[in-house]
Amino acid sequence: MFKFLKxxxxxxxxxxxxxxxxxxxxxxxxxxxxxxxAVFFTVVDLGISQVLEML
Incomplete structure (x- = not known):
């Protein structure tokens, strides 16, 4: 153990x-x-959510 720490x-x-x-x-x-x-994936997530709500 001491050799490892050294x-x-x-x-x-x-x-x-x-x-x-x-x-x-x-x-x-x-x-x-x-x-x-974070902003990119938030925008992508909101975009996909909007597209799915239209369908």
């Missing part, structure tokens, strides 16, 4: 962590993408 620690030190400004940029991109997908 190995994990060693590997985590090799990770290239994003800088603060990169992290902020990536966070905004992810949030905008999620918002776009």
């Amino acid at each position: 190995d994990v620690n060693r590997e985590m030190q090799k990770v290239s962590w994003p800088k603060s400004n990169e992290l902020s940029k990536y966070t905004v991109i992810v949030l905008l993408t999620v918002l776009f997908v």
